[in-house]
Amino acid sequence: MSKATSNNNSVQINQQSPKRPPQGYEGVALTAPVSFGYSKQDDAHSAPWFIGGVLLNLIKQSGLTKDDIDGFAVSSFSLGVDSAISLTQYLDITPRWIEQLPYGGCSGVIAARRAARAIQAGDAEVIACIGGDASGHRSFEMMSSQFSTFTMDASFPYGAGGPNAPFSMITQAYMDKFGAEREDFGRIAVDQRYNANHYPTALFNHKKLSMQQYLDARPIAGPLHLFDCVMPCAGAEGFLMMSTERAKQLQLPYCELVSAGELHNAHSSDDIQLRGGWTEFAPQMFESAGISPDDIDILQSYDDYPVISMLQFEDLGFCEKGGAPEFVRNTDLRFDGSGPQANKLAHNTSGGQLSVGQAGAAAGYMGIVENIRQLTGTALGQQVNKPKYALASGYGMINYDRGLCSGAAIMRAVDDIKDGGRN
Amino acid sequence: MGSKKVKRRLTLAARPSLRKHPRPPKARTLMGESFSTANFAGPLVMQHCQECGLINYPSRERCRSCLSDHFRWRATDSSAEIVSCSQIYVSQWEFFKRKVKDAPWPIASVKLADQILFAHLAVDTFSQLDNSEQNAKEKSYLLEAGTKVKVFSQSDTAKKSVLIAVSEDTDISAASQRKAIAVAMGIAE
Numbered sequence: 001m002s003k004a005t006s007n008n009n010s011v012q013i014n015q016q017s018p019k020r021p022p023q024g025y026e027g028v029a030l031t032a033p034v035s036f037g038y039s040k041q042d043d044a045h046s047a048p049w050f051i052g053g054v055l056l057n058l059i060k061q062s063g064l065t066k067d068d069i070d071g072f073a074v075s076s077f078s079l080g081v082d083s084a085i086s087l088t089q090y091l092d093i094t095p096r097w098i099e100q101l102p103y104g105g106c107s108g109v110i111a112a113r114r115a116a117r118a119i120q121a122g123d124a125e126v127i128a129c130i131g132g133d134a135s136g137h138r139s140f141e142m143m144s145s146q147f148s149t150f151t152m153d154a155s156f157p158y159g160a161g162g163p164n165a166p167f168s169m170i171t172q173a174y175m176d177k178f179g180a181e182r183e184d185f186g187r188i189a190v191d192q193r194y195n196a197n198h199y200p201t202a203l204f205n206h207k208k209l210s211m212q213q214y215l216d217a218r219p220i221a222g223p224l225h226l227f228d229c230v231m232p233c234a235g236a237e238g239f240l241m242m243s244t245e246r247a248k249q250l251q252l253p254y255c256e257l258v259s260a261g262e263l264h265n266a267h268s269s270d271d272i273q274l275r276g277g278w279t280e281f282a283p284q285m286f287e288s289a290g291i292s293p294d295d296i297d298i299l300q301s302y303d304d305y306p307v308i309s310m311l312q313f314e315d316l317g318f319c320e321k322g323g324a325p326e327f328v329r330n331t332d333l334r335f336d337g338s339g340p341q342a343n344k345l346a347h348n349t350s351g352g353q354l355s356v357g358q359a360g361a362a363a364g365y366m367g368i369v370e371n372i373r374q375l376t377g378t379a380l381g382q383q384v385n386k387p388k389y390a391l392a393s394g395y396g397m398i399n400y401d402r403g404l405c406s407g408a409a410i411m412r413a414v415d416d417i418k419d420g421g422r423n
Numbered sequence: 424m425g426s427k428k429v430k431r432r433l434t435l436a437a438r439p440s441l442r443k444h445p446r447p448p449k450a451r452t453l454m455g456e457s458f459s460t461a462n463f464a465g466p467l468v469m470q471h472c473q474e475c476g477l478i479n480y481p482s483r484e485r486c487r488s489c490l491s492d493h494f495r496w497r498a499t500d501s502s503a504e505i506v507s508c509s510q511i512y513v514s515q516w517e518f519f520k521r522k523v524k525d526a527p528w529p530i531a532s533v534k535l536a537d538q539i540l541f542a543h544l545a546v547d548t549f550s551q552l553d554n555s556e557q558n559a560k561e562k563s564y565l566l567e568a569g570t571k572v573k574v575f576s577q578s579d580t581a582k583k584s585v586l587i588a589v590s591e592d593t594d595i596s597a598a599s600q601r602k603a604i605a606v607a608m609g610i611a612e
Binding site for chain 1: 481540
């Protein structure tokens with residue numbers, strides 16, 4: 001019964017006459033990448049301190065004033081009694097366009113999509129997109145114990161607090177079905193640590209990670225061991241969106257949004273999550289951009305666990321379903337291509353959450369922010385050599401047994417050095 | 424004593440238990456409470472939609488398929504199958520923190536009437552698993568996906584109904600048998 005009914009959703013998606021392709025994102029610029037305030041648990045500052053810190057840096061970097069910012073998109077798990085609107089008074093800004101995006105690891109991609117449309121429609125001219133989270137004492141425990149109706153009633157009582165337990169089951173099912181080994185997940189973690197060793201903001205910047213250390217780590221849940229899991233931390237990320245004209249006027253280095261997509265609660269009748277919503281919109285996204293996955297120079301996948309990066313490699317079209325273990329064996333994921341494999345793909349060039357730390361909703365902005373730096377030639381020590389296309393993928397809200405949000409955005413460097421200020 | 428009580432109330436759900444014998448998580452939403460209460464009556468009681476017949480889990484106030492709010496709590500067949508297994512080595516909750524000091528805590532996601540349920544896994548009831556003390560500390564309790572199991576509800580020490588998965592051939596017809604399994608696992612007394 002439920003099979004028939006819930007299957008309807010995915011059948012509709014697959015068999016409907018093709019949807020009208022979304023309008024393009026011409027004329028929209030992403031600029032002023034900011035990563036701010038990363039620190040370990042028990043940081044005493046509140047979420048507004050982190051969010052305001054990003055705002056201050058956005059203003060400094062762009063030469064704008066607070067009054068010039070007329071759009072405000074924000075994501076945070078730790079606002080508590082506050083919200084996007086109370087933050088306007090806290091930070092004393094007067095936006096004519098406002099969004100609060102509670103989509104965890106997909107927040108940044110969704111913020112960029114929403115903000116792009118607002119810029120195109122003229123609803124706002126300069127939009128600050130910010131994700132930031134504090135990490136007060138035991139705040140992570142508090143969040144996992146009260147995450148949602150389903151987690152409170154049906155997963156937390158079993159000891160499955162936070163995403164470790166559902167992800168250990170997903171990882172185990174993936175290993176059983178596709179023959180992945182722990183080393184395969186380790187390749188992702190180890191290459192990301194190499195990238196983080198060159199990115200000063202990463203909380204694990206100073207710590208090397210070898211495959212042996214990865215394999216010898218203490219177990220956390222099922223097949224997951226310490227280096228498969230992100231470290232919750234405090235921190236914030238943000239960027240500005242405006243028209244390309246405005247960015248040129250301000251002589252800001254910028255990159256463009258080319259195409260993007262999102263889909264939520266996709267494949268809801270799958271028993272366990274071995275694919276995400278990307279499968280449904282990625283082909284259209286690449287078609288709109290006029291490129292294929294081979295043209296992507298940098299991929300920022302959402303890496304709360306390595307297995308989910310693998311699902312993104314597959315669902316975004318970098319390899320076949322089930323092909324990610326082989327893909328990571330044959331592909332050098334380092335930012336500088338210094339690994340031994342012939343196939344190269346700069347992946348999670350700042351070290352991703354696995355090596356930077358997972359700053360709550362900021363983790364959902366990290367991929368976009370890092371891509372802006374890379375595409376404008378302003379990376380902080382781990383610059384990929386002249387990238388043209390970069391993809392930021394988002395995945396968020398591990399509710400009960402699976403993550404509900406999937407999103408992705410293709411971004412492009414501006415060719416003309418005068419235009420983009422690149423290099 | 425009085426001041427202790429106040430302190431516990433102020434510190435909300437996520438603080439470590441101050442009890443000598445900590446309890447499993449107690450907090451539920453109203454629907455979670457309804458599920459818990461409905462299950463005091465029988466081995467497994469689930470929400471059945473009166474419009475389309477779908478069994479819904481986790482419990483909710485609208486049917487996930489037809490969006491009707493016309494539900495009835497009804498006894499439900501306990502047959503299920505394993506989707507994936509895991510064992511927890513690290514937990515944030517004091518009750519499980521103490522459990523995993525001795526051995527990782529086994530849980531499973533199972534499919535029952537096309538719904539996905541999380542359940543405590545009663546590993547002792549599975550003859551194919553190595554339940555020696557040695558294994559309890561070092562190896563995993565992996566059941567293959569598709570393994571047939573039975574699922575029943577049992578009131579835990581927090582006085583909330585939780586689900587327990589046992590092997591297909593385990594006799595769970597009597598309340599005393601079900602309780603004995605939960606007691607052996609240390610989640611009921």
